[in-house]
Amino acid sequence: MYSRTNAVWQIIKSVLAALFGVQSQQQLHQDFNQQSPWPFIIIGGIVIVGLVVILIAIARQATAI
Template sequence: MKHVHSSRPTFWQICFSVLAALFGVQSEKARARDFTQGNPIPYIVIGIIFIVLFVVLIALAVRLMLFIAA
């Protein structure tokens, strides 16, 4: 079994892990780091923020397309 680094992930590592998970391309090394870190709260909060941003961006894109088409 590979050695997993035991320190807490950085903010950017959490962001990249959440994005990779949303796209379904998470590496085994990052997944192991995420699950051994022990605190799911940062991942949940950042995941919710990314999903809200995604929905807002889609809504803005639709409004822009409707404005252009009108």
């Protein structure tokens, strides 16, 4: 059994792998067998918002030079 911390890291790894398109079929099936999709949706939203914020910061830094 996974502890709560390990489960969160596993969800983060799954979200990042899916985002970059490198998730294995085995992991995909394991993710879809979870009871609720909400942890994946919430962490996925946080990751996307973080990525957008980083890209905006890079663009602002590049245009300020």
